[in-house]
Amino acid sequence: MSSEAPCTRDKILQSTLALLEAREVQSVRMGDIAKRSGISRQALYLHFKSRAELLIATTRYVEDIHDVDARLLPSRTARTGLERLDAYIESWGEFLPKIQGIAKALIVMSETDSEAAAAWDDRMQAMRSGCAAAVKALKRDKQLSPQHTVEQATDILWMLMSFQNWQQLTQACGWPPATYGKKLKQMARSILVVDAGG
Amino acid sequence: MSSEAPCTRDKILQSTLALLEAREVQSVRMGDIAKRSGISRQALYLHFKSRAELLIATTRYVEDIHDVDARLLPSRTARTGLERLDAYIESWGEFLPKIQGIAKALIVMSETDSEAAAAWDDRMQAMRSGCAAAVKALKRDKQLSPQHTVEQATDILWMLMSFQNWQQLTQACGWPPATYGKKLKQMARSILVVDAGG
DNA sequence: TCGGTTACTTGACATCGTGTCAATTGACTT
DNA sequence: AAGTCAATTGACACGATGTCAAGTAACCGA
Numbered sequence: 001m002s003s004e005a006p007c008t009r010d011k012i013l014q015s016t017l018a019l020l021e022a023r024e025v026q027s028v029r030m031g032d033i034a035k036r037s038g039i040s041r042q043a044l045y046l047h048f049k050s051r052a053e054l055l056i057a058t059t060r061y062v063e064d065i066h067d068v069d070a071r072l073l074p075s076r077t078a079r080t081g082l083e084r085l086d087a088y089i090e091s092w093g094e095f096l097p098k099i100q101g102i103a104k105a106l107i108v109m110s111e112t113d114s115e116a117a118a119a120w121d122d123r124m125q126a127m128r129s130g131c132a133a134a135v136k137a138l139k140r141d142k143q144l145s146p147q148h149t150v151e152q153a154t155d156i157l158w159m160l161m162s163f164q165n166w167q168q169l170t171q172a173c174g175w176p177p178a179t180y181g182k183k184l185k186q187m188a189r190s191i192l193v194v195d196a197g198g
Numbered sequence: 199m200s201s202e203a204p205c206t207r208d209k210i211l212q213s214t215l216a217l218l219e220a221r222e223v224q225s226v227r228m229g230d231i232a233k234r235s236g237i238s239r240q241a242l243y244l245h246f247k248s249r250a251e252l253l254i255a256t257t258r259y260v261e262d263i264h265d266v267d268a269r270l271l272p273s274r275t276a277r278t279g280l281e282r283l284d285a286y287i288e289s290w291g292e293f294l295p296k297i298q299g300i301a302k303a304l305i306v307m308s309e310t311d312s313e314a315a316a317a318w319d320d321r322m323q324a325m326r327s328g329c330a331a332a333v334k335a336l337k338r339d340k341q342l343s344p345q346h347t348v349e350q351a352t353d354i355l356w357m358l359m360s361f362q363n364w365q366q367l368t369q370a371c372g373w374p375p376a377t378y379g380k381k382l383k384q385m386a387r388s389i390l391v392v393d394a395g396g
Numbered sequence: 397t398c399g400g401t402t403a404c405t406t407g408a409c410a411t412c413g414t415g416t417c418a419a420t421t422g423a424c425t426t
Numbered sequence: 427a428a429g430t431c432a433a434t435t436g437a438c439a440c441g442a443t444g445t446c447a448a449g450t451a452a453c454c455g456a
Contacts, residue, residue, distance in 0.1 A: 026310050112224050155371040164362040173353040190388045
């Protein structure tokens with residue numbers, strides 16, 4: 001439970017997460033995380049061998065906290081392909097804001113660290129599997145537009161749902177979360193579904 | 199002409215560009231650029247006050263070389279809204295591969311340098327104007343889907359045409375350039391156009 | 397031909413963040 | 427009393443950016 005005194009490792013992960021949500025990624029240094037965790041900078045290296053490893057661990061920590069699997073349940077139990085598509089976009093749209101900080105950090109880290117790149121890629125491939133499943137369900141229902149192969153449709157849905165697009169629409173364009181969800185469903189239907197009734 | 203001996207500043211810009219196209223962004227250091235330009239590292243600072251400024255100057259240099267304005271001519275002279283949309287996507291799709299290196303560099307630099315961020319944002323806003331113009335032409339032709347406001351339609355087209363999406367589709371998904379162009383036009387029509395024939 | 401300017405060189409150095417190492421402390425076991 | 431474990435302190439190497447000072451070589455105009 002969170003009311004118990006967390007062990008040092010958990011304190012570090014919590015601090016990292018809090019800082020990433022509060023500030024610009026690059027301004028979250030090992031020293032800052034240590035200070036906020038109430039330990040020395042060197043002690044961080046007793047728990048994580050590098051900054052990259054700490055960020056990767058934080059990613060897993062976030063997914064644990066928010067119970068990704070439970071969130072995706074409605075999309076897996078959907079009856080029709082359309083329902084599944086909508087449910088998947090919906091859950092993802094609710095999940096994205098929660099991983100914002102760590103996602104940005106991991107993307108930036110990916111430029112210099114191949115393990116970070118692999119970790120982020122792994123999460124994105126997991127998300128892609130969900131896209132592939134939704135597309136497959138559409139295909140099964142004969143609702144997939146003949147304009148695209150199954151592969152292409154998956155690529156397209158994956159692209160639409162990318163973290164960068166979410167960032168651009170909600171941050172740069174100022175779309176509220178509800179608009180993001182609604183519009184993304186519209187777009188996915190317009191592109192992928194044969195009879196795009198909304 | 200390029201057969202004349204270029205001045206030092208131009209040599210630097212050419213070297214920067216060549217290196218950014220050949221290698222990972224972060225591995226292009228001031229020292230590398232200097233070596234390739236045949237001058238000392240310190241001499242770089244006689245021409246550009248920082249790495250960020252050099253990258254920004256390189257961006258302008260690339261746009262000069264490839265004559266962006268001329269490229270966009272067909273989209274500006276298009277008769278119908280649909281023609282304009284297609285022409286704009288087409289030119290952008292041809293232009294993107296050429297700015298790949300410097301674009302990635304500027305995006306990475308944006309994390310740490312606010313001037314670089316402003317420079318990239320400026321280019322993206324310019325691209326957005328083109329999107330707005332295409333959407334307006336569709337609206338004029340009564341071909342804009344009533345699902346979206348003009349503003350939203352612009353946001354959507356802007357998102358679809360983003361550098362990150364191009365990267366994801368051509369690199370991660372392995373789409374050939376021709377497929378990228380064709381599919382992007384399809385997607386834009388499906389989402390934005392009222393009678394999405396095509 | 398002298399003097400000045402311009403472009404560039406060399407070498408040393410400050411700064412910042414990551415990551416490492418060695419010696420030490422303090423608490424809890426057995 | 428001895429041992430172990432988590433953490434501390436302080437020093438330090440490394441790599442990259444950016445700065446500074448002194449020197450050089452070519453060119454240009456009076």
